[in-house]
Amino acid sequence: MSKATIVVGLDGSEAGARALSFAQSQAKQIGDCAITLCYVIEWSPFTFQTKEENEQRHKRREEELQRAREVVLDPAVAKAKTSGIEVEGIVRHGDVADILEAVAKQRDAIQIVVGRVGERGLKRLFGGVTGRLVAGSSVPVTIIP
C-alpha cells in the first residue's frame, strides 16, 4: 500500500491552524503518513464580470496564487515540516468543498481535516462549506472546533 495521506483544508484562520496540528499528531501516530495542505481561493466560473476584469483576470490569478502561497501556505508547510512529516502545499481556485473532495480523491487520502468556520444565519441554514463537504465527501471528514 502507498503512503497514507491526510488532506488539510487551510483558510488562514486559527481553526485552520488547529486542523493542521490535529493532522500532524494523527500522521505521527499512523507513522508512514503524508499531509497535503490545501488552500482554496473561492472562485466560480459562473459569475458576471466586466470587460476590464476579464482582461486583467490572468494577472490577478497569478497574484492571488502568489499571495496565498506567501501568506498562508508556505508558512504552514514550513511549520509542519519541522516535525519531520512529508508535506506538500497546493493552491486551487474554485469551490472549497468540491476542491477538497477532488484533492482527497486524487491523493487517495484516508481523511480530510478542516477547521470549523463559525457560520451563522442563512449560511447555517443552507449548510455552508463544511456542511456540504461532509454531505458530499467520499472519505472520513474530521472537523476541528
Add this chain to the structure above:
Amino acid sequence: MNKLFTVAMAAFASLLPTLAAAQEAVGIDERINQIFADYTGWYVSFIFAPLPGTNFSWIALWLVVGAVVFTVYFGAIQLKGFWHSIQLVKGDYSDPNDAGEVSHFQALATALSGTVGLGNIAGVAVAVSIGGPGATFWMVIAGLFGMATKFTECTLGVKYRNEFPDGHVSGGPMYYIVKGFSERGLPLGGFMAVLFSIFTILGALGGGNMFQANQAHAQLAGVLGDYPGWITGVILAGVTFAVIAGGLQSIARVTEKIVPFMGVFYVLVSILILLINWDMIGWAFGQIFMGAFTGLGVVGGFTGALIQGFRRAAFSNEAGIGSAAIAHSAVRTKEPVTEGYVALLEPFIDTVVICTMTALVIVISGVLNQDPETGLYIWNAEAGRIATEGEVSGVALTSAAYARAFSWFPVLLMVAVVLFAFSTMISWSYYGLKAWTYLFGEGAAKELVFKVIFCIFIVIGAAASLGPVIDFSDAMLFSMAIVNIIALYFLMPIVKRELNSYVARLRSGEIVKHK
C-alpha cells in the same frame, strides 16, 4: 493613478459649465447638425443607399450574405456545434488546472451584456410595426445565420490578440487583420486595421454612446415628465467617467450583475405573458409565418417584412460588426475555436430568443391594429407603419404591449432601458478604447484622453437632438462591418484550419471532457 484621476476629475468638472452653457444655446444644435449634414451626408447616404429598385439597403444585404457564406463555408457550424457550445459554457471541457482564469460562461455573459439592450426592446417594436409580425421570422433567420459570422470573428479575435508583458490582453479585428493578413502574405492589412479602428472610435462615440444616452433620456423624460437632457447627460457622464477612468469598478460590477438579471427577468415576464395567453401562441406564430411571406397588409408586402427583419437583426446582435471579437479576446484558452463556439450562442440568445419573445408579446397583446374582417393590419400611411394603439412606436410600443398584461411594466422597462443603455455605453467605451490604443499606443495618459472625449459625447448625446450626427455614427458602425467582413473572407481559411484540427482532436479523444 490616483493623482492622475484627481487631475482628470478636475479637468472634467471644469468642462461641465462650458457644456451646460453650450446646451443652453440651442442654436448650436442646429449649426452642428448643418455642418454634419453638409460634410458627412454623402457618406451616410452611400452606406444606407438602397439597392436599385428596392428600399433594401445594400449594407443589410452585405451582412446577411456574409452570414450565409460563413454558414456554408463552416458546414452549418451553428447547428452542428450548438450542443458543443453549450457543453463548453457549462464548463464540461474546462481543465480544472485553469480554474481562476476567465471562463467561457463569463466571456459569453460579458459579451452579451454589450449586445442585449435597446435593440431587443425598441428595435423589435420598430421592425414589427413597420414590417408586420412577419419581420420577426426574417429577424430570426438573420440571427440564425449571423451565428456563423460571430463564430468566425471571435475565433480570430482570440487567435490573434496581443498579450502584453504585464499579462493584460488586447484583441479584436484590428489585431487579426494585421497579423492574419501578414501571415497569409496579403497586402493592406495595416491600412484596413487603421480604417477599422477609426470607424470603431467614431461608432463608439455615436451608436455606442450618443444614441444610447439620447434614448435613455427619452425614456426617462417619457415616464418622469420632460426635463432638460443635459441633466441626464451630466449624471450619466459623471457615473461613466467614474467607472471607466476612476477605476470605480464597483459600479461596473453592479451593472454587470443587474443587467443579466434584468435580461432574465424580461424573458421570464415574456414567458409568463405567453403562458397566460397560451391559447394564442399558435395564432401568433401563424401571423408571423403568414406575415413573413405575404406581409399581411404592410406596405411592401413580403419584401417589406424581410427588409425590416434583416435590418433589425443586424442592429441587435452586432454579428459582423467586429465588436464581439474585441470582447471575447480577453479569454485565455489554448483553443481559439472554443471561443468561437461560445460566441455563436450570442445571436441565438439575443435575436432568436429575446427578440422573438418581444415580438410574440407585441403580436398577442393586440397593440397592432388589425382589421377584424380581412385579418390584415391597418396601415398608417402618414407614420409609415401599422396603426398602433396610441400611435406609438419603439420602446413605447413594447411598453404598451407589456402593460396590457402587467400595468407596472413601464416603470420596470424604464429602469431596464437606462441600465441597458448604460451597460452598452460602458461596453462601447471599451471597444472604442481598444481601437484608440491600437492607433495611439497603450498608456494611462493616452487612454484618459479618449475617456474624457467619450464622456463629453454622452452629455452631447443626451442633450441634443442631433439627427445627422447619429446617422453618421450609425453609418460608422456599419462601416466597421464592411472592413471586418472583407477581412473575414480573407481569413476564414485560417479559422477552417483551426476548426478542422480541433474537431479531429475532439473525435480522437485528445481533447477530453473533464466533467
